Amino acid sequence: MPRAGDGERNAAGVDPEQLWLRPAESRRGRKPSFSREQITEAAVALADAEGLEAVTMRRVAAEVGAGVMSLYSYAPDKETLLELMVDHVSGELPTTDARTGDWRADLKTIAHLQRALMLRHPWLPGALATRRSLGPHTLAFLESVLSALRPTGLDGAARLEAFAQLTAFVSGHVSYEIAQAAAARSADRSAAEARYLATVAADGHHPELAEALAAPGRPLTPEATFTRFLNRLIDGLDSD
Template sequence: MTQKPRAPDSALVWERPEPASRPTPGPLSRDRIVRAALALADAEGLASVSLRKVAAALDAGPMRLYGYLSTKEELLELMVDAVYGEMVSTEPIPSGWREALRSIAHRTRKAADEHTWLIDLLAGRHHLGPNALAHLEASLAALSDTPGFEDIDAVLQAVGTVNAYVIGALRNEASELRAERESGMTQSQWQEATWPYLQRMIATGRFPTLSRVIRDATHPSLDVVFDKGLDCVLDGIEARLKR
């Protein structure tokens, strides 16, 4: 279906008023549309989200949705902002820059665990919805009065560095889960299937360090890997502060 073109002088979706409520053939609102899209994405993945499918879930015609948003991209922005709303509604960010950044990282990871499609939308330009801005404001404010972070550029650098680590780590976790779904094999099954090949390659003597990895590495859980990687990032920020 050809998407309805956006009027050139239209405001961002956050600032556009909703159409007047109509009781029939069924009441709609941006919130209802977004909730239906979230349920669809959580159940079937981001690729399944379309204005047609969301309209069908609401027992409405697709054209009715264009009174509330202009494009699928606006719907995705609304979905991301709804998840930021879930993150903002949790307990306040703790004091102390290290615990503040750790808390922000874990909030993002929890949201991505509950909405596995989210990681595909977090990279790129900053999200500008009200909940996303509230989350960013709280993140920056948690550091801005801390000794060593008097310069706002230092605050941006620290928050941005942690965010970059979190997105990278979550993309890696999501890739492993995607590989399991697409191959039909769990990580353990895949390792068992490839083990004879790895044994032959290690036996050549060409990969002594990889041999140590197989023999001596502890291969901790994803939770432990995430926290240890986050500690490395926070230790680096702390070292810069001390300099």
């Protein structure tokens, strides 16, 4: 959210036609020393390094060596800048990979690509929750995913829902994964939590938990955990 003193302007909402279908109007006079692409790249780098809260029009202007007011013709507010950032990093997702014809395998590959993207840009899951439009890179990726889902026999609306469900799963899991990684940096906390669960499981009042904790262990690496959860999700997509 914009903060007082940042020179930000509140936005009633981003107009996708204005943002994506109409190129930025050229200005008369001296050619500007930066572009919308450079502004977006600077904002992405700032978010990657310091988190989304660090991205303000003032900070981005400083990164590109411009005055704050000069940014407004490219991104009139932070909401628009966020749309540009999300679509910019979405351009890292491949859209021309050959499909295997096995939609489950293809969808799992897509989900792993999404996870890798969100881990490179940890601010992205939070940004996806508030975005309002689909830019050209996002549309290209969506088209690719819908194509991968065609062998399911689902109609177009159901394939859109499947894409939304998959993205929501990946986004939520990565958010949890990042939070867990931060918590795991505290060895004392992790040890205390393990002792607590062992005590609770042994008290006789939580037999289901005791059975679950006594079950054979499974690989607990982030990649292995994500893959297990993903497999369960995808295996149920055609159960309707």
